[in-house]
Amino acid sequence: MPQLAYVNGHIVHHAAAMLHVEDRGTQFADAVYEVCAVLNGRILDWQPHLVRLRRNLAELGIVWSMADGPFGLQARRLIAANGHADCIIYIQISRGTARRDHAFPDAAPPNVVMTVRRFDFAQRVRQLDTGIKVVTQPDTRWGRVDIKTTGLLGNVLAKQVAREAGAFEAWLLDGETVREGSSTNAWIVKGGRIITHPTGTHILPGIARDSILRLAGEAQILVEERPFTLAEALAADEAFLSSTTSLLLPVVAIDGEKVGDGRPGPITRRLGELLWAEVARQTGWRA
Amino acid sequence: MPQLAYVNGHIVHHAAAMLHVEDRGTQFADAVYEVCAVLNGRILDWQPHLVRLRRNLAELGIVWSMADGPFGLQARRLIAANGHADCIIYIQISRGTARRDHAFPDAAPPNVVMTVRRFDFAQRVRQLDTGIKVVTQPDTRWGRVDIKTTGLLGNVLAKQVAREAGAFEAWLLDGETVREGSSTNAWIVKGGRIITHPTGTHILPGIARDSILRLAGEAQILVEERPFTLAEALAADEAFLSSTTSLLLPVVAIDGEKVGDGRPGPITRRLGELLWAEVARQTGWRA
Numbered sequence: 258m259p260q261l262a263y264v265n266g267h268i269v270h271h272a273a274a275m276l277h278v279e280d281r282g283t284q285f286a287d288a289v290y291e292v293c294a295v296l297n298g299r300i301l302d303w304q305p306h307l308v309r310l311r312r313n314l315a316e317l318g319i320v321w322s323m324a325d326g327p328f329g330l331q332a333r334r335l336i337a338a339n340g341h342a343d344c345i346i347y348i349q350i351s352r353g354t355a356r357r358d359h360a361f362p363d364a365a366p367p368n369v370v371m372t373v374r375r376f377d378f379a380q381r382v383r384q385l386d387t388g389i390k391v392v393t394q395p396d397t398r399w400g401r402v403d404i405k406t407t408g409l410l411g412n413v414l415a416k417q418v419a420r421e422a423g424a425f426e427a428w429l430l431d432g433e434t435v436r437e438g439s440s441t442n443a444w445i446v447k448g449g450r451i452i453t454h455p456t457g458t459h460i461l462p463g464i465a466r467d468s469i470l471r472l473a474g475e476a477q478i479l480v481e482e483r484p485f486t487l488a489e490a491l492a493a494d495e496a497f498l499s500s501t502t503s504l505l506l507p508v509v510a511i512d513g514e515k516v517g518d519g520r521p522g523p524i525t526r527r528l529g530e531l532l533w534a535e536v537a538r539q540t541g542w543r544a
Numbered sequence: 545m546p547q548l549a550y551v552n553g554h555i556v557h558h559a560a561a562m563l564h565v566e567d568r569g570t571q572f573a574d575a576v577y578e579v580c581a582v583l584n585g586r587i588l589d590w591q592p593h594l595v596r597l598r599r600n601l602a603e604l605g606i607v608w609s610m611a612d613g614p615f616g617l618q619a620r621r622l623i624a625a626n627g628h629a630d631c632i633i634y635i636q637i638s639r640g641t642a643r644r645d646h647a648f649p650d651a652a653p654p655n656v657v658m659t660v661r662r663f664d665f666a667q668r669v670r671q672l673d674t675g676i677k678v679v680t681q682p683d684t685r686w687g688r689v690d691i692k693t694t695g696l697l698g699n700v701l702a703k704q705v706a707r708e709a710g711a712f713e714a715w716l717l718d719g720e721t722v723r724e725g726s727s728t729n730a731w732i733v734k735g736g737r738i739i740t741h742p743t744g745t746h747i748l749p750g751i752a753r754d755s756i757l758r759l760a761g762e763a764q765i766l767v768e769e770r771p772f773t774l775a776e777a778l779a780a781d782e783a784f785l786s787s788t789t790s791l792l793l794p795v796v797a798i799d800g801e802k803v804g805d806g807r808p809g810p811i812t813r814r815l816g817e818l819l820w821a822e823v824a825r826q827t828g829w830r831a
Contacts, residue, residue: 261745262565264565264697266701272564274564274565274566275562275563275564275565276562276563276565276567276570277561277562278549278551278561278562278563278636278657279561279659280563280570281574281700282570283563283567283570283636283694284577284636284694284696285696285697285699286573286694286695286696286697286698287697287700288570289828291570294759297661301589302780313757317697317701318704346807347644349565349570349571354664356661357634357659357661359696359699359700359703359704359726359727360700360703360704360706360707361700361704372566372644374643374644397686397687397688399684399685399696399697400682400684400685401698402685406697407571407572407573408573408644408686408695408697408698409571409572409688409695410572410573410574410604410693410695411687411688411695412572413568413572413574413646413647414604416646416647417605417646417648418645419647420648423650440646441647445561455740481586489577489685525707530621534564535618544636
């Protein structure tokens with residue numbers, strides 16, 4: 258079955274999924290995106306992703322006329338056409354194609370693109386046992402990282418440093434403060450409490466982050482939403498990260514220093530189990 | 545004559561100038577660009593633009609194998625094919641097309657795009673007499689604005705505020721410090737000296753900026769390359785901005801406050817004349 262993509266209402270072969278070079282996403286990073294996990298053919302947390310997408314479009318003043326129902330149908334149609342039970346769907350909406358000028362064009366309809374690719378979620382379940390390593394990098398990103406835009410070069414450069422260091426992720430430091438990872442939210446556990454940076458303009462409000470906060474609350478695990486420092490992270494009992502495609506992964510080393518005893522900790526494991534139970538509840542997926 | 549563009553070695557109709565949706569410029573702002581002025585069919589300051597382009601590619605680790613000579617020929621061929629004596633050429637080079645992953649792909653050749661459009665340089669000469677207005681906006685951009693990347697959303701949002709306020713440009717403030725405009729460098733004149741922000745990671749090192757610094761030196765106009773504040777700008781005798789497509793334009797109002805007597809000042813005019821004389825020297829163009 259060939260890989261298929263969606264471009265402005267049409268399902269096309271992936272290789273033929275093109276945007277004009279004057280797409281504003283391409284020339285100005287004037288575009289927002291979402292990545293959703295699809296397990297057992299079902300989109301995880303579709304509604305929160307859609308809410309975030311619309312909020313981000315509104316923040317940038319991008320007017321998009323498609324209603325939730327038809328858009329959901331288009332996304333599901335693309336997923337079905339690709340035929341993968343387990344996959345991720347990438348959704349990008351730019352301000353449209355227009356003659357290059359920084360200011361907003363008068364009347365360009367948004368360019369809407371979706372791509373799908375297979376994804377091995379079972380690997381994420383296995384990584385709950387092994388954990389992953391992170392390194393730290395300065396946070397060079399712009400002032401509105403709460404908006405999920407395609408202006409990701411700071412994230413890219415940090416992730417590349419992590420990759421070259423043999424780490425899974427780079428945690429981004431603003432001075433001594435850990436904001437988040439280059440494509441994940443950052444968490445530590447100390448004295449039985451989980452700690453993560455509050456929302457605002459310094460982090461992307463992750464959908465998995467929201468789920469974990471809710472699940473922790475239901476499990477009566479204490480939560481502090483506050484900035485934490487690298488020193489706190491290094492002295493933490495446990496650490497983990499979260500995102501749509503990482504779900505929840507234990508962080509067992511930061512910059513080559515062990516976190517706790519260097520193995521996934523009990524609260525991290527418990528939260529991971531709760532998150533996967535939520536995945537099973539929504540999608541029926543089991544490892 | 546139809547509008548033509550260049551995509552990866554091919555000259556195509558502008559409407560058919562497309563990039564794959566997984567171009568890294570499109571998905572990550574993982575791309576650099578240049579805009580050059582073409583007057584009388586001749587590219588202004590081609591060599592400095594090329595040097596900056598290669599420096600920016602090197603900063604991002606984008607490997608591009610085309611040599612200067614062949615690339616210059618391609619650019620000139622596209623300009624000639626479009627048939628405009630006076631135009632601007634936009635050049636964009638991304639890290640290439642690759643399956644979406646923040647870290648660098650293993651072996652994706654860069655995507656090279658060029659577009660050309662007519663440009664009315666005579667308007668810029670006329671604006672030397674009238675001047676333009678600027679407003680101020682917070683500088684929300686990332687930490688490496690010295691690299692000319694397509695991650696321009698902060699610039700876009702500031703420019704849009706300026707446009708809606710009836711101003712030509714937004715000057716970007718980091719605290720009280722004026723860094724530069726959203727697509728131009730910022731200058732003030734006080735007590736016979738011209739003052740502009742030094743290069744480094746906070747401004748884009750403009751090619752027109754370089755020319756003006758050189759011309760000022762040759763004319764024995766004193767120059768201070770140092771940060772200046774909004775208060776200094778409001779108390780300045782004169783102000784102006786510079787860029788490839790603005791050349792040099794007098795700033796006669798900042799946030800609705802007159803600069804000096806609200807008209808283009810003598811040092812600004814003198815520098816403008818020197819810059820246009822340099823344009824004439826390189827290209828033979830005259831208003």
